[in-house]
Amino acid sequence: MAFTGELAISTRGLRKTYRRLNGSKHVAVEGLDLDVPVGGVHGFLGPNGSGKTTTIRMLLGLIRADQGTMRVFDQPVPARLPDVVGRVGAIVEQPKFFPNFSGRRNLLLLAGAIGADSRLVEVVLGDVGLADRAKDRYRTYSLGMKQRLAIAATLLKDPDLLIFDEPTNGLDPAGIREIRDVMRGLAGRGKTVLVSSHILAEVEQVADTVSIIARGRMIADGRVSDLLGTGAARTVRVGVAVPGTAGSLLEAQGWTVRRDGHQLLVDGAPDPARITEILARQGLFVDELTPVKVDLESVFLELTAGQGPGTRPPDEHPHGRRAAGSDS
């Protein structure tokens, strides 16, 4: 996916606090700078309670920011939201439709309300694979069908930007895959898709770029490939008959070696082939040599230093950073 450098969404210094019943304040979002490039799928990731939904609600004008600025397609929101809302389709958490109306009638109602061409209803129902069940009542739909109907609703405006807040919550693996395919399909049609999720692995498979937040603050953003490349990268698992000797040899190369049972975890190794070469010269032959798979989840855990999701403000962590080569 090629990015133009234009931003679909941009926030600066966004802050939102909620007052608890006992009068104390809870900071949901703190100084958030979020950039979502035009085109592709952008994952907005973080654990539950990290401020993703709050941020999306602020972008959609549902709640007011205490501080900071937000722009959607370069228009300040919420002030100019009515001007750009036609270009934005959004699902916030579990959308609510009329349970006694059919899927089709729900969409016709929405199309009427937003002035969309009612002929589009059949098109978007087909887009999300609900054409066969369109006449059934919404309350008879499965969770996945409800989410697909919600996506269809967002497509009624033929928007340039789609915002999906936790769209796969509660879905079975088949439903998750369907939603993922829909998102990729939309991105393939030139749409910008912002998808929030607390399941990092799930978004990793579909996102081109990501922003990771914890406790309301940005801890990393950029291309997925860049984040994976600079995260807990270059760790190789080595299985060898004499791990003690092998460990000393590898440490002598300047790499960090950790014991993991009868195996070694070698951090910072440039090339697995080099490990084989060094050990073979000393008559040590490896029985396993596996690059440790790096995923967003491990990147996230590294960034939060294993403190658990969202348990520590990111700016307190020495490794808090942005990925190199970020688009934003």
Next chain:
Amino acid sequence: MRPLLRAELARTRARSFVWFVAILAAVAGLGFVAMAWDDTRPPTAAQVRAAQDEFARAQAEWDRTGDDRVAQCREVEEQTREEHPDADLLCDQLAPVVEQFLPYQSQLEELGVQRLEPVTVLVVLAMLAIGVSLVSTDFATGAMSTWLTFAPRRGRVFASKACAVLVAGLPIGVLVVGTVAGGIVAVTTWNGAFGEPGSWFWQEYLGLAARQISAGLWAGLVGVGLAFALRHAAAVAGLAVWWVAATESALPVLLPVARGATLSTNLVAWTTGGTSYDVPECVPDPSTVTGEVCQDVAHVVSTAQGGLVLLAVALVVLGTGLLVFRLRDVT
């Protein structure tokens, strides 16, 4: 705005609660029709037989004592005329008639307005509940949040809800009030008590019905405003109970002059074409034991005043609702 209103009306039509309340109010209104039927029903055969028996006994008594009773009456009448020359004690009408012993059969002209008046409470409560539910349900289910992501102009969403309650409330008001008003006329006619109502009656009767419908629409708007301001139906119900207890009931007892400002007084004034309330006013009088003399002074509340107060209340509540809706987060 018009597309939003159309969508809102479609949603309103689909709400079973709206249908339930409308039908419940109409059925409850049939209670007043039943009361009118009871008031005007002709005597049963048993009642006629009993009346004839009573009449026969009274006639026998009259045959025995009638002349004396007429003479006594004339005597009293003459004495009375010494002070009131025009006094007429109707001494020539003392003889019993059978109608005296039959249950009284009211005529439409006498009871129509009286039986229709209480419907105001019914239609106001029904429309208040509908107005509140149209908004609070959306907040409670999260549908408001979904709706605003498609139509973010909150002022328009607010206006579409308010207009929807007016458009949907009109047929509901007509259904409830029309059921009762038409039912009363129907049962009195059925019972042979239609009589010969004059044009003044129809003017008053139909005027009352029309103003009751308008009061229902007013209540619907107030319900919408309160629900936007408080969001929860339970909160609105709590406020309504507090208002009735504190402002409509306790305040006039503590401060009688405040009765003129209560919603109930102004609602009655608007629907019935004016009302009045008494306020005890006292002046010092050293000659009495208490040191003052008091009398009730009637204060009139006109139809126009009632209407203006209701209008002002609706504007204040709607304004507050709009302000809160525009400023408060929707989660």
